[in-house]
Amino acid sequence: MSEAETMLSVDNLKVYFDIKPEGAMLWTKPLRLKAVDGVSFDLKKGETLGIVGESGCGKSTLARAVISMVPSESGRVVWMGSDILGLPVDKMRPLRREIQMIFQDPLASLDPRMTIGEIIAEPLKTHMRNLKPKEIKERVQAMMDKVGLLPNQINRYPHEFSGGQCQRIGIARSLILEPKLVICDEPVSALDVSIQAQVINLLTRLQKELGISLIFIAHDLSVVKHISDRVLVLYLGNAVEMSDGDELYMRPRHPYTQLLISAVPIPDPEIEQNREVDLIKGELPSPINPPSGCVFRTRCPRVQEKCAKEKPVLQTIEGTHQVACHFPLD
Amino acid sequence: MAIADQKVQEFSERLVTAEEIKGRSLWQDASRRFFRNKAAFASLIVLTLVVLFTFVGPYFAVWSNEEIDWSVLGQVPTKGVPSFESGHFFGTDDLGRDLYSRVIQGTQISLLVGIIGAGIAVLVGTFYGAVAGYFGGRIDSAMMRTVDILLAIPYMFILILLLMVFGRSVLMLFVGIGLVSWLGMARIVRGQTLSIKNKEFVEAALVTGVHPFTIIFRHIVPNLLGVVAVYATLLVPEMILTESFISFLGLGVQEPNTSWGALISQGASTIQYGTLWQLLFPLFFFVISLFSFYFIGDGLRDALDPKDR
Numbered sequence: 001m002s003e004a005e006t007m008l009s010v011d012n013l014k015v016y017f018d019i020k021p022e023g024a025m026l027w028t029k030p031l032r033l034k035a036v037d038g039v040s041f042d043l044k045k046g047e048t049l050g051i052v053g054e055s056g057c058g059k060s061t062l063a064r065a066v067i068s069m070v071p072s073e074s075g076r077v078v079w080m081g082s083d084i085l086g087l088p089v090d091k092m093r094p095l096r097r098e099i100q101m102i103f104q105d106p107l108a109s110l111d112p113r114m115t116i117g118e119i120i121a122e123p124l125k126t127h128m129r130n131l132k133p134k135e136i137k138e139r140v141q142a143m144m145d146k147v148g149l150l151p152n153q154i155n156r157y158p159h160e161f162s163g164g165q166c167q168r169i170g171i172a173r174s175l176i177l178e179p180k181l182v183i184c185d186e187p188v189s190a191l192d193v194s195i196q197a198q199v200i201n202l203l204t205r206l207q208k209e210l211g212i213s214l215i216f217i218a219h220d221l222s223v224v225k226h227i228s229d230r231v232l233v234l235y236l237g238n239a240v241e242m243s244d245g246d247e248l249y250m251r252p253r254h255p256y257t258q259l260l261i262s263a264v265p266i267p268d269p270e271i272e273q274n275r276e277v278d279l280i281k282g283e284l285p286s287p288i289n290p291p292s293g294c295v296f297r298t299r300c301p302r303v304q305e306k307c308a309k310e311k312p313v314l315q316t317i318e319g320t321h322q323v324a325c326h327f328p329l330d
Numbered sequence: 331m332a333i334a335d336q337k338v339q340e341f342s343e344r345l346v347t348a349e350e351i352k353g354r355s356l357w358q359d360a361s362r363r364f365f366r367n368k369a370a371f372a373s374l375i376v377l378t379l380v381v382l383f384t385f386v387g388p389y390f391a392v393w394s395n396e397e398i399d400w401s402v403l404g405q406v407p408t409k410g411v412p413s414f415e416s417g418h419f420f421g422t423d424d425l426g427r428d429l430y431s432r433v434i435q436g437t438q439i440s441l442l443v444g445i446i447g448a449g450i451a452v453l454v455g456t457f458y459g460a461v462a463g464y465f466g467g468r469i470d471s472a473m474m475r476t477v478d479i480l481l482a483i484p485y486m487f488i489l490i491l492l493l494m495v496f497g498r499s500v501l502m503l504f505v506g507i508g509l510v511s512w513l514g515m516a517r518i519v520r521g522q523t524l525s526i527k528n529k530e531f532v533e534a535a536l537v538t539g540v541h542p543f544t545i546i547f548r549h550i551v552p553n554l555l556g557v558v559a560v561y562a563t564l565l566v567p568e569m570i571l572t573e574s575f576i577s578f579l580g581l582g583v584q585e586p587n588t589s590w591g592a593l594i595s596q597g598a599s600t601i602q603y604g605t606l607w608q609l610l611f612p613l614f615f616f617v618i619s620l621f622s623f624y625f626i627g628d629g630l631r632d633a634l635d636p637k638d639r
Contacts, residue, residue, distance in 0.1 A: 113553055
C-alpha cells in the first residue's frame with residue numbers, strides 16, 4: 001500500500017463560515033463557525049479512506065472543501081501534484097471529470113424531470129461533447145448493466161425506481177467518466193440494511209474493476225469498517241485519530257474513538273442486552289465557540305488539566321496509527 | 331414448482347430482452363390528474379370553443395365589423411335587435427355595425443392581449459427570476475431591488491401616460507402590459523429557484539462541472555415550469571381585465587378595432603335605450619373566458635402539486 005502513489009494530499013485544510021447572528025446590524029462582526037479546523041490526510045491510488053464522526057462534525061464539509069464546492073479559509077489540497085485549492089472555476093472544470101461524487105439522498109440527487117438515461121449521460125455530455133448520441137446511449141447502457149440496472153429501463157424516470165436502484169443510478173452517473181476519485185457522501189445512510197449491503201458490495205466490486213480511490217463518509221462505523229483501508233475520525237472539525245481500519249477497531253487510541261466503537265450495536269440480541277455501553281456524555285459543543293485546547297475535553301472521561309491549555313496535534317504513535325490526544329489509550 | 335420456476339425464468343428473460351420501457355414522466359402524471367378534474371377539463375373545452383369561434387365565426391358573418399348598416403341607423407332599438415333574417419346574429423351596436431363581427435374581433439384582441447402579456451411574463455420573468463435566484467448574493471439583490479422599484483411605480487398611471495404620449499394603439503398596449511406583467515412572475519420564479527438550487531441534483535450537476543447557465547436551463551427551469559404554468563394561466567385573465575379596464579376608460583384599442591372592454595363599455599353606455607344585447611353578448615364571452623382561465627389555473631395547480639391538496 002505504501003508504495004502506491006499519493007493521489008490526493010490535503011494539508012491543514014480549514015473551512016470557516018461567517019454567520020450573522022439573528023437581528024444583526026450591518027456593522028456587527030459576524031461569528032465564525034469552524035466547520036473544518038485544520039485537517040490533513042493523504043489518499044493513495046486505489047485506496048479507500050473512511051471518514052466517520054457524529055452529525056455536524058464537518059464530514060461533508062471536509063469532502064466538499066476538498067473539491068472546492070465550499071470555499072476554504074486556508075490550507076492546501078494537492079491533486080496529482082498540483083495545488084487545486086482556490087482554482088478559478090474554468091480551471092477547475094477539467095478536474096471535475098476526475099473527481100466525482102455520490103450523494104446521501106438517492107432520489108433527491110436525481111433530477112425528477114429527466115429520464116435516467118439523460119441523468120447518467122449528463123457528465124458525458126458535459127465533458128465529451130463530440131460523442132454522438134448513439135455512442136452516448138451505448139455507454140450509458142453499458143454502465144447501467146455494470147451497476148446492475150436493466151439497460152432497457154433507460155427511458156424511465158427517477159420516481160419509478162426504489163431507493164437502492166436510485167443509488168445505483170447515482171453510482172452509474174459518477175462512474176461513467178471513469179474518474180480517479182469518487183467521494184461518497186453517506187451513500188447508504190438513507191437505505192435499509194439489506195440494500196446497504198448490496199450498494200456497498202457494488203461499490204467495492206467497481207472499485208476493484210476500475211481501480212478508483214474512494215473517500216467514504218459515513219456515521220455507521222460497521223459500514224466504514226467493511227469498506228475502508230484507512231479511517232479518519234473527525235470530531236468538531238478536527239481529526240482526532242487516523243489509522244488502518246482494522247487497527248483502529250481493534251485498538252482505538254483516542255478516547256472518543258473508543259467510545260464510538262463501543263457504541264456500535266452487536267447483531268446478537270443476547271449480548272446486546274447484557275453488555276454495558278459507555279455512552280458519550282453531554283452534547284456536541286458548538287463549532288462557533290469550540291472548547292479551548294482539546295476540542296473533546298468537555299466530554300472526555302480522561303480529561304486532565306493539560307487538555308484545556310494545549311491543543312493536541314495529530315501524531316504518529318505506532319506505524320501508520322496517528323492520534324491527536326495528550327493521553328492516548330494503550 | 332417446476333412450472334413456477336419456468337415462469338420466473340421466462341419472466342426474467344422477458345425483463346432482460348424486452349424493448350426499452352417507456353417511462354412515465356411527471357408531466358404525464360400531471361396531465362392525467364388534470365383531465366380527471368371535471369371543472370378544469372370542461373373549462374378547457376369552453377375556452378377551446380371560444381378560440382375556435384374567433385377563427386371559424388368570421389366565415390358565417392354576413393356583415394364585416396366596419397360596415398355600417400344604414401337601414402338600422404337611428405332605429406337601433408327596434409331594427410338592430412339580434413335576428414337571423416337581418417344577418418345581425420348578435421344585433422348591431424349604436425352606430426349600426428354588426429355586433430357579431432365586432433364581438434369576434436374584440437375576443438381576438440382581448441385574448442391576444444392576455445396571451446401575449448402572459449407570454450412576455452413567462453419568458454422574461456422566468457429567465458430573470460431564475461438568474462437572480464440562482465446566482466444569489468449581490469446579483470440577486472440588485473436584480474430584485476430593480477423589480478421592487480418597478481413594482482412601486484403605479485403602473486396604471488404609466489400605462490395611461492404611454493397611451494397618451496405615443497397614441498392609442500394595440501402595439502402600445504402590448505408594450506405597456508408587457509413592461510409590468512413579468513415583475514410578479516420574476517418574484518415567484520426567484521423564490522422557487524432558491525429552493526430548487528439547494529437540491530442535491532443541482533449539486534450533482536455542479537460537481538460534474540456543468541456550466542451555470544446550462545444548470546439553469548436544464549435543471550432549474552424544467553422544475554419550476556409547474557409553478558410558472560399555473561401562474562401564467564392566472565395572469566392571462568389579469569391581463570385581459572387590465573386591458574378591459576383601460577378600454578373601459580376609453581384609452582385602449584382604437585376604432586375600428588375593439589376589445590371586450592370597449593364593447594362592454596359601449597354596451598353599458600346605451601343600456602338606457604333598451605339595447606341590452608349590446609352589453610350581454612360581449613359580457614357573456616368575457617365572463618365564460620375568464621371563468622375558464624381561472625378554473626384551468628386551479629386545475630393545473632392541483633395537477634402539478636398533488637401534495638398541496
